[in-house]
Amino acid sequence: MLRRALGWLGNPWLQIALNAIIVTISELCLKLGARDTAYLAHSWSWTGYTGLASIWTWLGIVFVVLSLVSWLYVLRLVPLSIAFPLSNVVHILVPLSCWIFLGELISPRRWAGIALVLIGLFVVAKPFARIEEKL
Amino acid sequence: MNSWKFVLIFSALITFVAGQLLFKRAMETSHSHGFGKQFAVWFVPGIVSMTVSFFLTLGLLQHLELSYVYPFQGLSVIIISVAATFLLKERLTLQLALGALLISAGVVLVSLS
Numbered sequence A: 001m002l003r004r005a006l007g008w009l010g011n012p013w014l015q016i017a018l019n020a021i022i023v024t025i026s027e028l029c030l031k032l033g034a035r036d037t038a039y040l041a042h043s044w045s046w047t048g049y050t051g052l053a054s055i056w057t058w059l060g061i062v063f064v065v066l067s068l069v070s071w072l073y074v075l076r077l078v079p080l081s082i083a084f085p086l087s088n089v090v091h092i093l094v095p096l097s098c099w100i101f102l103g104e105l106i107s108p109r110r111w112a113g114i115a116l117v118l119i120g121l122f123v124v125a126k127p128f129a130r131i132e133e134k135l
Numbered sequence B: 001m002n003s004w005k006f007v008l009i010f011s012a013l014i015t016f017v018a019g020q021l022l023f024k025r026a027m028e029t030s031h032s033h034g035f036g037k038q039f040a041v042w043f044v045p046g047i048v049s050m051t052v053s054f055f056l057t058l059g060l061l062q063h064l065e066l067s068y069v070y071p072f073q074g075l076s077v078i079i080i081s082v083a084a085t086f087l088l089k090e091r092l093t094l095q096l097a098l099g100a101l102l103i104s105a106g107v108v109l110v111s112l113s
Helices: A002-009 A012-037 A049-053 A055-077 A080-087 A090-102 A108-134 B002-033 B037-061 B066-087 B094-112
Strands: none
Touching: A012 A049, A012 A055, A012 A080, A012 A090, A012 B037, A049 A055, A049 B037, A055 A080, A055 B002, A055 B037, A080 A108, A080 B002, A080 B066, A080 B094, A090 A108, A090 B094, A108 B094, B002 B037, B002 B066, B037 B066, B066 B094
């Protein structure tokens, strides 16, 4: 039972999806952290280190670390030239969640871009599905 | 800020791509050699590269909208697909190349909005 559950969790598709969700959460946290600290002027502030003054940045870092672990697991199983294009599903998830949670606007052109990314994902994912069937 | 903005965005992009390639190589090494010294040789530079990319991106986010900054990373799809073919000897099929181009075009379109 446990092995079956672990086997299911080890599915590369699921891991790529899970990774994209973790990345999206980390991006939102980092944006909130950056927003909170944008007023902190310092000659080295272009390095972004002033962002560390916000708890959101630290929470973002936790999710970045989690996403790294899950991403390394994906890389063990899937070629980079397939895994990386698929990981770009975050370019759909991030604008959508910026719209929903941060109140940023999505212009018609941006919606068109999101649609194009979606088509690209399907084109890449199709041969990947065939490879997986062979495994 | 304007030209600096693009220098910083480009630097964040290059360090990100390098990090991905180093991570993939590290995980390939782990198949045959486990997680020892051989693994660390690729993994540690990967972490360094990713950390630099992370802080550059954070700096950019303090001045620009997330939905503007982030999509620039979309260009990395093309760069990584090409680099994986030459540096990691992965097979780049026509379908993969087409998919990568579509994703990149979509991401750039998102970033221009």
